[in-house]
Amino acid sequence: xxxxxxxxxxxxxxxxxxxxxxSRVKASFFDGxxxxxxxxxxxxxxxxxxxxxxxxxxVKLIAGMLPSLRIxxxxxxGTKNSPVMPNLGAGLTVVYKKIALQIPVYYNxxxxxxxxxxxxxxxxxxxxx
Numbered sequence: 498x499x500x501x502x503x504x505x506x507x508x509x510x511x512x513x514x515x516x517x518x519x520s521r522v523k524a525s526f527f528d529g530x531x532x533x534x535x536x537x538x539x540x541x542x543x544x545x546x547x548x549x550x551x552x553x554x555x556v557k558l559i560a561g562m563l564p565s566l567r568i569x570x571x572x573x574x575g576t577k578n579s580p581v582m583p584n585l586g587a588g589l590t591v592v593y594k595k596i597a598l599q600i601p602v603y604y605n606x607x608x609x610x611x612x613x614x615x616x617x618x619x620x621x622x623x624x625x626x
Contacts, residue, residue, distance in 0.1 A: 520553040528559060530590060532599045534620020539569025541618065543601065545590060557592040557624075563601050573610065590622075597622040 530545040548561020563586040571577040588601035599620040607613040 520551070522549065522551050524549050529625035530559075530592065530597050530622055531625075532563075532590070532597055532601075532620040532622030534599060534601070534618050534622075536567070536601060536603055536618025537569065537605060537616040539567060541565045541567045541584070541586075541601065541603070541620065543586065543599075543620070546585075548590075555593065559590040559592065561587070561590075563588055563599075565601070565603070567603065573608070592624045595624050597624050 524547075526547050528545040528548065528550065531542070532545075533540065533542050535541075543563040543565035545559060546562040546564045548559045550557055550559040550561075552558075565584045565586050567582050567584045568580060569582075570580055584603055586601040586603040588599055590597055590599040592598075597620075599622060601618050601620060603616050603618065605611070605614055605616055
């Protein structure tokens with residue numbers, strides 16, 4: 498009887514301790530996600546940069562920096578900016594399976610005609626991991 502109790506205890510503890518936890522928090526420099534979207538009357542293409550992510554049951558929530566290329570035509574009179582400019586944003590990304598949905602925030606600096614302001618966008622992308 499004592500041997501049966503030991504065997505049952507070993508089997509139960511082996512099953513309990515061998516299972517991987519479903520939720521985890523992780524910091525990383527790059528997650529392999531590319532997103533394209535719309536912000537402030539223009540487009541952006543970005544890659545998830547340094548971030549903190551939380552994974553639970555196949556859904557990954559990421560909060561971090563977004564190195565980006567912003568594509569926007571400059572409609573101001575006189576000298577014009579390039580239509581494609583590098584930019585750094587921040588935002589939230591949700592990944593389910595391989596599809597990424599993103600809400601980025603970018604800062605537009607002050608110009609002679611507008612005050613500086615944060616602009617919110619939306620994007621859809623793909624996760625390579």
